[in-house]
Amino acid sequence: MKTVHVDLGPRSYDVLIGRGLLDRTGELMRKETRCDLPNSIETKPILVITDPSVKSHYFEKAWNSLSRAGYINLSGYDPEFTPVSEERKSLETAGKILRTLAQHRVSRSGTIVALGGGVVGDLAGFVAATYLRGINFVQVPTTLLAMVDSSVGGKTGVNLPEGKNLVGAFHQPKLVVADLDTLKTLPASEFSAGMAEVIKYGAIKDKALFDRVAKGVKPDDSDLDEIVEKCVAIKARIVEDDEFETKGQRALLNFGHTIGHAIEKATGYNTYLHGEAIALGMRAAAWLSVWQAGLPEAEAREIEASLIANHLPVTLKSEVDRAAILSALGNDKKVAVDGLNRWVLLKKLGEASSGHEVSIDNVKKAIDLLYTPISHQS
Numbered sequence: 082m083k084t085v086h087v088d089l090g091p092r093s094y095d096v097l098i099g100r101g102l103l104d105r106t107g108e109l110m111r112k113e114t115r116c117d118l119p120n121s122i123e124t125k126p127i128l129v130i131t132d133p134s135v136k137s138h139y140f141e142k143a144w145n146s147l148s149r150a151g152y153i154n155l156s157g158y159d160p161e162f163t164p165v166s167e168e169r170k171s172l173e174t175a176g177k178i179l180r181t182l183a184q185h186r187v188s189r190s191g192t193i194v195a196l197g198g199g200v201v202g203d204l205a206g207f208v209a210a211t212y213l214r215g216i217n218f219v220q221v222p223t224t225l226l227a228m229v230d231s232s233v234g235g236k237t238g239v240n241l242p243e244g245k246n247l248v249g250a251f252h253q254p255k256l257v258v259a260d261l262d263t264l265k266t267l268p269a270s271e272f273s274a275g276m277a278e279v280i281k282y283g284a285i286k287d288k289a290l291f292d293r294v295a296k297g298v299k300p301d302d303s304d305l306d307e308i309v310e311k312c313v314a315i316k317a318r319i320v321e322d323d324e325f326e327t328k329g330q331r332a333l334l335n336f337g338h339t340i341g342h343a344i345e346k347a348t349g350y351n352t353y354l355h356g357e358a359i360a361l362g363m364r365a366a367a368w369l370s371v372w373q374a375g376l377p378e379a380e381a382r383e384i385e386a387s388l389i390a391n392h393l394p395v396t397l398k399s400e401v402d403r404a405a406i407l408s409a410l411g412n413d414k415k416v417a418v419d420g421l422n423r424w425v426l427l428k429k430l431g432e433a434s435s436g437h438e439v440s441i442d443n444v445k446k447a448i449d450l451l452y453t454p455i456s457h458q459s
């Protein structure tokens with residue numbers, strides 16, 4: 082088992098990464114959360130939030146492990162199961178769960194466990210952040226994206242009809258338990274989507290990691306623990322520097338996300354998974370880096386090859402509206418002039434910097450490139 086410690090003073094915690102950990106979740110949590118609470122762990126109520134697919138695969142195993150570790154409910158209710166989806170990562174769902182906690186008179190010694198991907202983690206974290214102004218929270222991520230990104234860093238939140246993640250709070254978990262075995266049942270497209278974030282970490286901070294993942298990664302690869310550990314460590318160091326996103330260091334994590342988010346918005350969030358949109362955004366950002374930050378062309382091509390090796394899209398579907406992407410990026414002039422879009426660019430693989438302003442002509446050129454298959458590119 083690998084451990085990455087996230088050092089945030091009183092809010093510090095460990096991220097545990099390995100295989101077969103789900104079976105040990107209760108025991109691992111017990112160790113991690115027992116000392117700072119007035120009640121003994123045995124009297125701690127616990128609410129597991131998950132979603133239907135994850136429930137069918139893993140809820141029983143997780144719950145058995147929690148029961149074995151003494152997480153029994155003394156106030157007379159069964160572990161709750163709350164199905165969620167991106168549409169239901171909402172205030173309404175959060176309200177329902179909050180009311181359940183209140184009806185069962187759960188006190189501050191209660192714990193919320195998020196068993197699932199980023200949707201479950203964000204929602205469960207938001208509930209844990211707001212119930213009684215904050216109760217214990219444990220993340221058990223079951224998607225690659227959640228393991229390397231959303232379960233670490235303390236950002237929690239829900240969507241509004243007006244936009245994604247508009248309501249939220251910073252609330253760090255007490256522990257993150259990432260069981261790589263759960264990735265075996267993850268749909269292949271979801272695994273690839275998580276790989277987009279992994280490639281991003283390599284591109285912005287770690288050339289050796291980039292070189293490894295450029296060969297392609299599969300859920301049963303024996304070095305997957307090291308790959309996830311490296312990503313989590315990169316995110317942990319950035320979060321340690323800028324826990325509440327006030328200094329700008331966290332911006333590096335947005336490599337590929339400016340155009341990626343615009344693609345998601347322009348396609349109504351229903352054409353590409355987040356990681357797929359980010360893959361396209363990284364291809365664009367790689368060439369912007371060539372044109373404006375001195376990234377060698379050969380390295381931009383390495384990024385493209387890495388995306389392809391990990392089954393990620395590098396070309397936009399022809400029906401995606403170019404004008405809609407540009408408008409999602411904001412007023413054309415502002416993109417370049419007012420610096421509303423702060424771009425993260427690469428000087429070389431493994432070295433990124435933020436705060437770049439790019440010319441609108443180059444933004445348009447980069448988007449046009451996304452309609453061009455790799456083989457036709459000069």
Ligand SMILES: NC(=O)c1ccc[n+]([C@@H]2O[C@H](COP(=O)([O-])OP(=O)(O)OC[C@H]3O[C@@H](n4cnc5c(N)ncnc54)[C@H](O)[C@@H]3O)[C@@H](O)[C@H]2O)c1
Pocket residue numbers: 132133134135138167170197198199200201203223224225226227230231232233234235236237245246263264265266267268271355
């Ligand atoms: N808090 C943060 O810092 C942060 C960072 C990035 C993304 N996010 C959020 O994360 C969310 C996306 O998370 P995601 O990509 O994990 O998506 P997700 O939670 O929707 O999971 C993807 C799909 O995989 C299924 N699934 C999950 N684990 C599985 C498993 N082991 N086996 C089989 N099926 C499984 C889920 O049921 C779902 O259908 C978004 O809401 C995004 O806003 C948050």
Ligand SMILES: [Zn+2]
Pocket residue numbers: 278338355359
């Ligand atoms: Zn992302």
